Amino acid sequence: MLFDYSWWTFFFRWLHVLSGVMWIGHLWYFNFVQIPSMPKIPDEQKPAITKVIAPAALFWFRHGALATVITGLILAYLSGYSGNALKLGFGDDNRKFTAIGFGMWMGLIMAANVWFIIWPKQQQALGLVEATADEKKRAGRIAMLASRTNTMLSIPMLYAMTSTHFY
């Protein structure tokens, strides 16, 4: 029934998927489109990416990550398995908790990566905060590697998130 307990569980699952698409969609845009395209863009046109598109994409990327974590934790709590999943199903003898737990931990690591590594380093690399040329170059490389790490983790993370009905 509308607005009963199972509806709210569904509602937060919907919000979780919406914000997850916002987050991982931008992550894949950075890794599959923007980073590989930068060397092909003439220098005088690069500011269109670094000053306009990248800062806007980073805004929706990092807030998408935050919203995905918040709605995901609420969803796990409403579903009654937050503790079991965070323990990776140890002591429960249930593969569902192990699978969703792996997904949750990878998602949490990825979100921490976004807010504590990628975003601060991108601010330096894009010149949104003060940094020397050397610092900018180094920050850009660290941000790229952290972003690539998240792209790598997104593959098993999404398997874990969507496979629980199979287990």
Add this chain to the structure above:
Amino acid sequence: MKNPLESLGKTVSLGILLTVVMVVLIHVIH
């Protein structure tokens, strides 16, 4: 030495490999 994550193809391959490792781990744990 160049980090394998600098290549997008290697990143995706590592992600698929990590998925296989995770699936095995899920079955090993239970």
